[in-house]
Amino acid sequence: MLFKVEMTVKIPHDMPEEIAADIKAREKAYAQKLQAQGQWLHLWRVAGSYANVSIFDVQSNEELQEIISQLPLFPYMEISVAPLCRHPSSIHEDDR
């Protein structure tokens, strides 16, 4: 199951820099582990903003919820999720 996930980061301005740096480092490690495992297919920065657009490939809504809720930045992000399906005009045979 493919999902588009949009994340906008909103770290409080009064968070000490060393705490923010630690959360961001843990977020990066977690995101890279999920990419290596294949659940996080794409991770794109939205140019001009502290936001990303990601594509996840997971087995269920519950798995996506589990992954997203464990993001170290989860308490500091606005997140929107949309399910995806193959477009009939796509020429990419490996679209799922």
Ligand SMILES: O=C(O)CC1=CCC(=O)O1
């Ligand atoms: O910086 C972001 O867009 C938030 C984020 C998600 C995964 C990651 O490494 O950073």
